[in-house]
Amino acid sequence: MQPSRGTKDILPNEIILWQTIYDKVKNILTLSDYKEIRTPIFENTEIFKRSIGSDTDIINKEMYSFKDRGGRDITLRPEGTASVIRAFLSNKLYASNEIHRMWYLGPMFRYERPQAGRQRQFHQLGVECIGSYNSLADAEVIRLAEKILNELNCINYTIEINCIGNQKERDVYKKKLTEYLLKYEQDLNEESKRRIKTNPLRILDSKDQKVQEILTNAPQIASHLELDSLQHFNELREHLNNSNIKYTINKNLIRGLDYYNCTAFEIKTDSEYQQNAICGGGRYDQLIQQLGGPNIPSVGWAIGIERLIKEIKKTFVVNNNKNIIYLANYGTKARKEIWKIINILEQEKIAFHLDLSNNNFQKQLKKAHKIGAKLCILLGNNEIENNILTIKNMDTGEQTQISCDNIYNYFKSIKKSLHLTN
Numbered sequence: 001m002q003p004s005r006g007t008k009d010i011l012p013n014e015i016i017l018w019q020t021i022y023d024k025v026k027n028i029l030t031l032s033d034y035k036e037i038r039t040p041i042f043e044n045t046e047i048f049k050r051s052i053g054s055d056t057d058i059i060n061k062e063m064y065s066f067k068d069r070g071g072r073d074i075t076l077r078p079e080g081t082a083s084v085i086r087a088f089l090s091n092k093l094y095a096s097n098e099i100h101r102m103w104y105l106g107p108m109f110r111y112e113r114p115q116a117g118r119q120r121q122f123h124q125l126g127v128e129c130i131g132s133y134n135s136l137a138d139a140e141v142i143r144l145a146e147k148i149l150n151e152l153n154c155i156n157y158t159i160e161i162n163c164i165g166n167q168k169e170r171d172v173y174k175k176k177l178t179e180y181l182l183k184y185e186q187d188l189n190e191e192s193k194r195r196i197k198t199n200p201l202r203i204l205d206s207k208d209q210k211v212q213e214i215l216t217n218a219p220q221i222a223s224h225l226e227l228d229s230l231q232h233f234n235e236l237r238e239h240l241n242n243s244n245i246k247y248t249i250n251k252n253l254i255r256g257l258d259y260y261n262c263t264a265f266e267i268k269t270d271s272e273y274q275q276n277a278i279c280g281g282g283r284y285d286q287l288i289q290q291l292g293g294p295n296i297p298s299v300g301w302a303i304g305i306e307r308l309i310k311e312i313k314k315t316f317v318v319n320n321n322k323n324i325i326y327l328a329n330y331g332t333k334a335r336k337e338i339w340k341i342i343n344i345l346e347q348e349k350i351a352f353h354l355d356l357s358n359n360n361f362q363k364q365l366k367k368a369h370k371i372g373a374k375l376c377i378l379l380g381n382n383e384i385e386n387n388i389l390t391i392k393n394m395d396t397g398e399q400t401q402i403s404c405d406n407i408y409n410y411f412k413s414i415k416k417s418l419h420l421t422n
């Protein structure tokens, strides 16, 4: 039996990496006053249609949309920003008139052709800083992405930034670019020909070499930016320089979602895979208004967790040191008494593994050895009769017996010396 195409199980032996990412990210983002938000995995389809843009791949061909039993149009979220803004509006978070810094980590769904680094269910870690026009906000979020990647030992990447201007600047530029591209229409590939009419700016980040050659002499967005946009971009560059963040300017960087303005950025890894964009984001000052809310600017990004894991897996060291106590038990009376021991272990936060077989002690000890337990506690008829516990040190083979009246003190005393605490 196979999982659905484009989906993957995250197995128990991989989960430690996911938990480490979650813990580290939570610590880093909490320090900068970002708070976690969890929104539903599905939303009314309209939310995404109104946010992401009708000429984008996501809206045109990648959404998992369906009618529910009540006839409502529902879509599994293809990204997190639209949902966070919907939650911001539904819960009137704007009423407090302050900056809202939020983050999320969860599954997203896009009907794409699966390949290395591209899945139909994948996970994004995202941050959204809502409520500031200040270029410091752009710098703060980019710095956080860099910090997270570095702390997770993801080091081979490039931060690319661009300024894509405001709607008015883009409209003027779009016209000029379209005029230019029409002269070369015959030489463009089919996708770019189609995009001349629907979304010419997306042609800029085409991967087709011929298209890129044609673009060499095309008009550039940078020459169509007015003072405010230029100033914002220059300030951002200054902040990045001041915080020692290395970046390159990619004048052809255009994001695949339509809600962006001014700052756009991507972080690309040096990986051999085609899908090397590990993080994408930018400023989206009109989105909240576009969804019927007040005029509130925002900036944010999302990191693809599966792509991140591909990068850090090689260097991630799993702590296989199983500081665990094995609870071997035999006989009905022993099974009655074992809960007292379990209660104490839980209280002292000592990890344990309860044997569930009816095997003899010899076999249970073998199992304890196999899973790498530090100690094995044996509780059988002999122990019950004499009110004792037998304890075997699995490293040295040494066997001791302690009185049941002394269990609590015993665990307390050995906990530190054997590093048994989780």
Ligand code: HAM
Pocket (backbone or CB within 6 Å): 078, 079, 080, 081, 082, 110, 112, 117, 118, 119, 120, 122, 123, 124, 126, 127, 128, 256, 257, 277, 278, 279, 280, 281, 282, 284, 299, 300, 301, 302, 303, 304, 305, 306, 307
């Ligand atoms: P995005 O560039 O569409 O931006 O996605 C962000 C990241 O999600 C990508 O850089 C990539 O690492 C990962 N990703 C996207 N699609 C897939 C896939 N099919 N399989 C695996 N990973 C994938 C957004 O989604 C925006 N909401 C980011 C944002 C937040 N902008 C402002 N705030």
